[in-house]
Amino acid sequence: KNPSLQNGDKLAAKQIGQLEDNCREFGIRLYGVNSPQRGIVHVIGPELGLTQPGMTIVCGDSHTSTHGAFGSLAFGIGTSEVEHVLATQCLLQRKPKTFEVRVEGKLGAGVTAKDVILALLSKIGIGGGTGHVFEYTGSAIRSLSMEERMTVCNMSIEGGARAGMMAPDETTFQYIAGKEFAPKGASWDVHLKRWRSLPTDPGASYDASITIDANALKPMITYGTNPGMGIAVTEAVPDPARVSDSSERSALEKSLKYMELKPGEQLLGKRIDVVFIGSCTNSRISDLRLAASVLNGRKVAPNVRTLVVPGSQEVKRQAESEGLDRVFKQAGAEWRESGCSMCIAMNGDQLEPGQYAVSTSNRNFEGRQGKGGRTFLASPLTAAATAVTGTITDVRTLLND
Amino acid sequence: MNHFPTIVSRIAPILVNDIDTDQIIPARFLKVTDKAGLGANLFSDWRFHADGSPKAEFVLNQPQYRGAAILLAGNNFGCGSSREHAPWALVGYGFRAVISTSFADIFRSNALKNALLPVVVDPSVHRKLSELVLNDPAAEIVVDLESQTVQMPDGVSVRFPIDGFAKSCLLNGTDELGYLLRFQKQIEEYEQLHFGSGGIAL
Ligand code: SF4
Numbered sequence: 001k002n003p004s005l006q007n008g009d010k011l012a013a014k015q016i017g018q019l020e021d022n023c024r025e026f027g028i029r030l031y032g033v034n035s036p037q038r039g040i041v042h043v044i045g046p047e048l049g050l051t052q053p054g055m056t057i058v059c060g061d062s063h064t065s066t067h068g069a070f071g072s073l074a075f076g077i078g079t080s081e082v083e084h085v086l087a088t089q090c091l092l093q094r095k096p097k098t099f100e101v102r103v104e105g106k107l108g109a110g111v112t113a114k115d116v117i118l119a120l121l122s123k124i125g126i127g128g129g130t131g132h133v134f135e136y137t138g139s140a141i142r143s144l145s146m147e148e149r150m151t152v153c154n155m156s157i158e159g160g161a162r163a164g165m166m167a168p169d170e171t172t173f174q175y176i177a178g179k180e181f182a183p184k185g186a187s188w189d190v191h192l193k194r195w196r197s198l199p200t201d202p203g204a205s206y207d208a209s210i211t212i213d214a215n216a217l218k219p220m221i222t223y224g225t226n227p228g229m230g231i232a233v234t235e236a237v238p239d240p241a242r243v244s245d246s247s248e249r250s251a252l253e254k255s256l257k258y259m260e261l262k263p264g265e266q267l268l269g270k271r272i273d274v275v276f277i278g279s280c281t282n283s284r285i286s287d288l289r290l291a292a293s294v295l296n297g298r299k300v301a302p303n304v305r306t307l308v309v310p311g312s313q314e315v316k317r318q319a320e321s322e323g324l325d326r327v328f329k330q331a332g333a334e335w336r337e338s339g340c341s342m343c344i345a346m347n348g349d350q351l352e353p354g355q356y357a358v359s360t361s362n363r364n365f366e367g368r369q370g371k372g373g374r375t376f377l378a379s380p381l382t383a384a385a386t387a388v389t390g391t392i393t394d395v396r397t398l399l400n401d
Numbered sequence: 402m403n404h405f406p407t408i409v410s411r412i413a414p415i416l417v418n419d420i421d422t423d424q425i426i427p428a429r430f431l432k433v434t435d436k437a438g439l440g441a442n443l444f445s446d447w448r449f450h451a452d453g454s455p456k457a458e459f460v461l462n463q464p465q466y467r468g469a470a471i472l473l474a475g476n477n478f479g480c481g482s483s484r485e486h487a488p489w490a491l492v493g494y495g496f497r498a499v500i501s502t503s504f505a506d507i508f509r510s511n512a513l514k515n516a517l518l519p520v521v522v523d524p525s526v527h528r529k530l531s532e533l534v535l536n537d538p539a540a541e542i543v544v545d546l547e548s549q550t551v552q553m554p555d556g557v558s559v560r561f562p563i564d565g566f567a568k569s570c571l572l573n574g575t576d577e578l579g580y581l582l583r584f585q586k587q588i589e590e591y592e593q594l595h596f597g598s599g600g601i602a603l
Contacts, residue, residue: 011432018434062483062507078485078511084577092566092577096506126419127477130503160480162506226419226480247475251418344428353451365423365481367446 039312049179479508
């Protein structure tokens with residue numbers, strides 16, 4: 001049972017009740033509060049095999065970009081557009097510009113898909129992709145698993161791009177095969193043939209492009225109040241005095257004031273109150289395995305509250321069958337029911353004013369994780385390492401132990 | 402929806418870049434099933450102290466900007482979540498237009514569907530408007546959708562871009578569904594022809 005419903009959150013209960021009524025009235029299948037498949041839409045869509053290459057997918061949530069990992073055009077829309085889609089099955093769109101994000105090379109130990117996307121955002125800024133759709137290409141992208149690809153595409157919107165896509169390949173097809181809503185039998189072969197025709201032609205041109213050297217990437221962390229304000233975890237907080245553009249300078253000053261950080265300050269060693277491992281960016285089984293690999297045989301520091309929140313009930317069951325829940329609980333972390341939890345602080349999981357959190361979620365906006373709370377975004381590895389030491393930590397120092 | 406009017410108003414300046422929708426309307430106010438009343442929570446965490454009292458230094462709490470229907474904001478306004486509650490809250494508060502150098506894609510689309518005009522201007526025009534309002538908070542400007550212009554007190558007028566279909570919907574006081582429903586007969590004929598009496602085959 002959803003605790004917020006039991007505790008009498010009347011508004012939430014009314015909202016969910018209305019969703020249930022509407023779905024019943026119009027014959028829409030709902031994976032509701034008591035469904036064993038319940039979870040964050042961007043986790044369960046792919047999990048059920050509903051997300052497939054070549055589809056156009058819309059949803060009233062900006063992280064719909066996640067589904068682009070399958071070579072679908074997937075983007076978030078608002079309530080009015082949801083209404084329009086439900087009424088007509090179509091949506092008027094203008095052709096967006098294209099933006100190639102090429103990531104070449106091999107990620108080093110301790111560097112994850114989350115660090116790739118945080119590195120991109122730190123280079124192009126939070127509005128850098130506005131009006132564009134990203135296509136992620138290059139050897140480093142090809143070697144990512146589907147779950148890692150979803151982590152990257154998920155945060156396309158944080159760069160201002162409504163959608164981010166990756167060409168489907170054998171990794172994609174293997175992931176989809178056998179899933180509940182995947183095509184079966186002869187239909188599978190028909191689909192596969194079509195899916196193989198989807199990738200962008202070699203030599204295609206883009207309206208914008210950027211290349212990232214995967215070999216040079218380090219674990220990343222944000223220091224400010226938008227996801228584009230990121231640095232390598234070993235770097236110092238930037239100094240507004242060195243920013244020439246006046247509006248960018250005042251934005252940085254405003255962020256550092258909110259975060260109570262000093263220019264030039266090192267984040268390594270900074271004391272943290274909460275670690276949140278979850279959200280549609282990093283709550284899939286591979287994310288939990290990464291976190292567990294660090295927490296296994298270690299203890300969460302006494303000053304830190306650590307929440308581990310699977311993205312779906314299916315992820316939860318899988319994690320429990322692998323014994324990850326015991327790893328987390330023995331380390332002193334909370335093992336929770338699936339959902340968005342402290343990513344958006346609507347269910348009671350929230351930061352207290354002034355608290356610092358390292359989170360694997362996607363937004364570090366002011367108050368996002370609770371009014372007055374301060375968020376550092378990072379990978380599940382960095383988050384788990386920080387939980388262990390109680391301070392912001394370069395996970396690579398624990399991997400070498 | 403009503404026909405979109407010509408706006409003649411003072412400007413409220415919130416000259417911050419990258420104002421995200423979590424600031425415009427924090428998530429804790431989203432547990433509603435009705436858009437009415439969201440204006441009271443617009444910019445809630447910037448506008449109010451923890452005890453609910455207004456923060457005197459925040460623009461919307463300063464008397465000289467009260468009643469302004471035009472918001473002047475920094476670059477990349479409306480980034481972040483797709484919540485349509487953001488334009489609902491802005492309109493609920495009384496804004497009819499937001500002027501910035503750029504808007505996040507989803508916000509722009511949501512705004513246009515709620516009779517909130519996203520007005521994109523060059524950085525130089527933006528600077529001029531900032532100076533205007535900081536020097537004379539009582540100065541009024543005109544935002545005219547029909548001619549797609551912002552008209553300043555010194556007589557200077559600058560054009561702004563807007564999607565043609567969205568413009569005609571706003572000027573005619575209709576929305577996309579309303580527009581489509583005008584063709585209901587043709588749609589039904591088409592469906593009958595292609596899908597038979599069972600409606601659309603999905
Ligand atoms: S996990 Fe966070 S970002 Fe993802 S859908 Fe939930 S609230 Fe939105």
